[in-house]
Amino acid sequence: MSDRRSSRTQSGPSSRITDDQMIELVSKLRQHLPEIRNGRSDKVSASKVLQETCSYIRSLHREVDDLSERLSQLLSTVDADSAEAAIIRSLIA
């Protein structure tokens, strides 16, 4: 398997990737995913990790959409000066 990979990677230095690098990157990615479904954390395939990553990013995008909708509703209703000044002070300081 690694021979096949190395022969294919002759096309360019940027695509040369070893099995160890792959494992390291995939495990780094897994650390950011919510571990709800992973019962046996050691035996998850890279393909499964990618699949979970895609669905997690999509759910985060949906959350951003919902929060944007909520914020734009609130922007129209809230009084400008006092609320914004208070928010800026509390969240940035």
Next chain:
Amino acid sequence: MKNPQRSPTNPGSLRSRFTHVFLQSLLRIRKHNPTSSSSSPHREFLKRCSQVKVAAYVSMARAVGTRRAWSRATIWRARNGERRRNLLCRRCSKSNSRERSLGKKKKKKKKKKKRDNEEHGFAHEKKLQKLVPGGEAMDFCCLLDETAHYIKCLITQVKVMRSIADFYSL
């Protein structure tokens, strides 16, 4: 030399920078879109929603800076989206067809690489490339690295947006 105060790996400073930039954007949106009694309030609302959403993504990209490919792609897309909209206003259909043909040419070049990567068995790589900004121009190694950072930033972005929305709701 990297400026330690602007380190993107420090979640505290990233969160503060994003909050600062995003709040400024919200103020700007509110200023330029006062809730007037227009004939189509629903359209105004949708426009504002879209502006807030774009502001959120661009603010996070600006907080990260140009060190990451995904943040560069987001900033580039936002800037060029604006330029494209201005061009479209001036010359309608001609610029549209030109841009579409350019886009098609770019896609053809990527097909060979996609075939190679699918033979590895990572069929989801293509989907991931579309989800991460600038992903289609990255090789698999960079894509995984950028994705990990992108997810971390998205989580921070969602947390800050939620806390701002909760604060406004009080």
